[in-house]
Amino acid sequence: MRKSKTAFSWLIAVLAVTLVVSGCSQGSNNSSSSPSSSATEASNEGDTSGRLTDKDVEFTIAMSENSLQPINADSPSLKVIYEKTGIKLKPVIIPGADYATKMNTLLVSGELPDFFLLWGEPMDIYDTGALLPMRELIKENAPELQKYYDTVENLDRTMIMDDIYTLPMIRADENYEKGTLPIIRTDLLEEQGLETPTTWDELYEVLLKLRDAYPDSIPYGARGDNRLLVDTLSPLRSLGAHYDLYPNADGNWELGRAQTSYKKALELYNKMYENKILDNEYLLVDTQAWLEGLSSGKYLFFYDNPVFIDRVTQPLKQIQPNAKFEPLPILANDEGERKNYKQPDHYFNRWGVNKRVSDPELAVKFLNWLYSEEGMLALNYGEEGVHYELDSAGQPQWKQEIVDKYSNVENPFYTIQSDIGIGELFFTPVWKSSAADQFKTTDEGSISPLYIHNMYKDDPAIISIPQLPPFTQEEGAELKEIRQAINDYSLVQLNKFVSGAKDLSEFEQFAKEIMDKGGSRMEQIANEAEKRFQESK
Numbered sequence: 001m002r003k004s005k006t007a008f009s010w011l012i013a014v015l016a017v018t019l020v021v022s023g024c025s026q027g028s029n030n031s032s033s034s035p036s037s038s039a040t041e042a043s044n045e046g047d048t049s050g051r052l053t054d055k056d057v058e059f060t061i062a063m064s065e066n067s068l069q070p071i072n073a074d075s076p077s078l079k080v081i082y083e084k085t086g087i088k089l090k091p092v093i094i095p096g097a098d099y100a101t102k103m104n105t106l107l108v109s110g111e112l113p114d115f116f117l118l119w120g121e122p123m124d125i126y127d128t129g130a131l132l133p134m135r136e137l138i139k140e141n142a143p144e145l146q147k148y149y150d151t152v153e154n155l156d157r158t159m160i161m162d163d164i165y166t167l168p169m170i171r172a173d174e175n176y177e178k179g180t181l182p183i184i185r186t187d188l189l190e191e192q193g194l195e196t197p198t199t200w201d202e203l204y205e206v207l208l209k210l211r212d213a214y215p216d217s218i219p220y221g222a223r224g225d226n227r228l229l230v231d232t233l234s235p236l237r238s239l240g241a242h243y244d245l246y247p248n249a250d251g252n253w254e255l256g257r258a259q260t261s262y263k264k265a266l267e268l269y270n271k272m273y274e275n276k277i278l279d280n281e282y283l284l285v286d287t288q289a290w291l292e293g294l295s296s297g298k299y300l301f302f303y304d305n306p307v308f309i310d311r312v313t314q315p316l317k318q319i320q321p322n323a324k325f326e327p328l329p330i331l332a333n334d335e336g337e338r339k340n341y342k343q344p345d346h347y348f349n350r351w352g353v354n355k356r357v358s359d360p361e362l363a364v365k366f367l368n369w370l371y372s373e374e375g376m377l378a379l380n381y382g383e384e385g386v387h388y389e390l391d392s393a394g395q396p397q398w399k400q401e402i403v404d405k406y407s408n409v410e411n412p413f414y415t416i417q418s419d420i421g422i423g424e425l426f427f428t429p430v431w432k433s434s435a436a437d438q439f440k441t442t443d444e445g446s447i448s449p450l451y452i453h454n455m456y457k458d459d460p461a462i463i464s465i466p467q468l469p470p471f472t473q474e475e476g477a478e479l480k481e482i483r484q485a486i487n488d489y490s491l492v493q494l495n496k497f498v499s500g501a502k503d504l505s506e507f508e509q510f511a512k513e514i515m516d517k518g519g520s521r522m523e524q525i526a527n528e529a530e531k532r533f534q535e536s537k
Contacts, residue, residue: 051086052365058088059363062106062116064099066425069414075421076387080378087366089115089427114357115427122158122166122349123476131165132353132360138164141361142368154467157533158348161473167367169347169424172376172432176453177343178462180233182328183309185300187320188214199332200239200268203301207277210300220278221299223290228269228282229494232465235303237341240333241265245526247466253526255519257490258511264334266497266504273498283495297323309447327452330461338461345464351429367429376430382420396435403438413439468526469533475525482518490514 065071071093082088092113094102100119106112107130118125125131138145148170149155158166182203189196189206192213197203207219227234230243241264242256256262272278279285279299293299294312297320302308309325316323330340357363369375381388381396388396406412413436417423424431437450456462471479493510496502502510 051084052369053086053362056082056086056088057359057362058090059115059357059366060090060092060113061427062092062094062099062103062113063427064096064117064119065093066096068411069418069423069425071426072418072421075426076382076419077378077421077426080383081375084374084378085366085369091427112354112356114354114363116352116354117427118166118349118352121476121480122352123160123471123473124480125352126160126165127473127477130352130355132355132357132363133163133165134167134353134360134364135159135162135164137360137364138368141364142371144368144371145364148371152346153464155346155348157467157470159470160476162470162536165352166349167351167353167429169350169428170371170430171346172380172430173434174453175342175345176433176449178306178452178456179340179342180227180235180304181306181340181452181456182235182238182303182331183301183306183325184328185210185323186326187322187324188300196328197331198329201334203328203331204268204272204277207272207301208275211275211277214300217298217300218276218279218293219300220272221285221290221293221302222279222282223285223287223304225283225491225495225498227304228498229491233305233341233343236262236265237339238303238331238333239265239268240335240337240339245468245522251530253468253523253530255514255522257494258514258519263504263507263511266494266507269498270500270504274500278498280499294325306447306452307449313447326447327455330456330459338459339463340461341465342462348467370429376428376432379426379428379430380422380432380435382422387420396432398435398438406439469529471525471529475529479522479525482522486514486517486519489517 063071071091073091073093075091078089078091092106099117103112103116103119107128112130138149145167148168149164152168152170155168158164158168160166184197184206186196188194188210192209194206194209195202197206210217210219222228229236232244234243236242236256239261241259241261242254243262244256245253246256248254269278273280279293285293290299290302291308291312294302294308295315297316306327309327313323313325316325330338332338353360353363353367370379377384377388377396381398384390386399387402388398391397402416406416409415413423414425416439417426422428423435424433493502497504497507497510
């Protein structure tokens with residue numbers, strides 16, 4: 001029994017009271033019909049060979065809509081799903097910015113869709129009793145899905161109370177995404193006769209020289225403090241530091257921001273800040289302003305997603321024809337270590353199923369189909385013979401007329417995904433990222449995902465992000481409360497260390513305060529959970 005409510009639970013309670021008082025409930029957005037917590041059945045007299053049911057069954061699914069890829073409620077992929085399974089999958093389309101608020105409203109009004117993209121922390125949603133436990137259902141009805149739990153590393157760490165409540169998005173092909181990377185104007189290195197830096201100390205000296213050579217520029221551009229001080233895919237791992245819980249060399253979980261390694265990262269950031277290498281206004285820079293800074297020549301180095309390289313280089317070339325952003329080798333820190341987290345191979349805690357779904361067994365059988373080869377093809381390519389064909393090796397290839405139709409439109413792959421109803425931003429339990437390859441830019445000198453992949457594919461410095469152990473309901477709630485208590489305070493103090501408003505001689509006192517405010521308890525919870533998880537294997 002929980003002793004205190006989380007902020008999430010408090011919000012749900014307030015929403016529930018509001019709905020009772022108002023006597024009304026909110027419908028779905030974007031012309032979708034209201035979500036249903038039960039499947040709708042109608043007689044189906046047609047051929048049901050190979051289908052999951054001899055009657056038409058409708059399941060609803062809540063989908064977060066990205067402005068880059070509008071969702072088509074009548075997508076061709078949904079027609080393929082129906083023809084193959086007998087299941088009519090009906091999208092409940094919610095704008096991404098409103099998704100969490102809308103899902104909370106649907107939850108308390110009893111209108112949660114049958115399937116949904118998770119919002120917030122999985123443990124918080126579990127606390128509401130909304131999630132269907134699926135471990136036995138999957139074991140008995142979903143061999144395609146079960147095989148992932150048997151083979152995918154760390155997927156078993158996502159279980160809650162020794163059961164499966166959330167589902168992953170599985171990558172079906174090789175991971176080209178090597179994480180955020182150090183990226184620099186190599187044309188300026190050549191112009192100044194500078195060697196390519198291989199360590200953080202060398203990078204500092206190079207950026208110092210670029211600052212002097214190009215006084216109208218700012219060498220290091222960053223978008224806010226998250227990508228500097230917090231995010232798992234920030235430079236912190238390369239610098240030998242972490243922000244949140246991480247496993248140390250002995251396998252014990254520690255709170256990164258309280259460690260000496262984090263102080264060393266702050267020392268470098270502070271030196272860059274004071275010497276006008278790091279943008280002194282980084283806290284005010286959002287993504288759009290940051291991209292404009294890179295594409296105008298204002299920034300000369302960034303440590304972020306390499307997908308932005310071509311996006312900023314093309315407009316920059318209109319101003320400086322020889323401009324070239326290129327990735328660097330993973331930089332060594334002051335301990336001589338080279339490490340960099342890559343993007344996850346798979347995305348855990350992606351989808352949930354409503355505990356009130358009318359037919360849990362059929363729902364899980366349907367999920368099994370979605371995680372199968374046939375389901376993967378439908379939700380990555382659409383309809384065979386119309387959108388794609390299988391080559392002699394059995395691999396899907398876009399039909400030439402589809403390539404011709406979309407190659408010359410703006411944002412071609414987002415457009416084709418929107419039109420057909422496919423891909424990562426639609427509903428794709430098994431995702432094949434290479435489906436986009438034929439629609440990506442191939443301009444001479446472009447830095448493609450394949451180029452990045454080939455540059456780092458054999459580098460042992462590229463490592464996976466560690467996965468925390470499963471927590472009990474009480475542990476998850478306590479961890480969240482501690483984070484709420486220390487995160488805002490941490491960021492205020494850490495940004496002061498970067499700017500010099502707080503001297504780094506006070507770091508040890510800051511670390512003690514963080515540990516006293518709950519950091520020590522966070523470590524204890526994580527290590528107890530890890531021990532329990534290892535003993536359960």
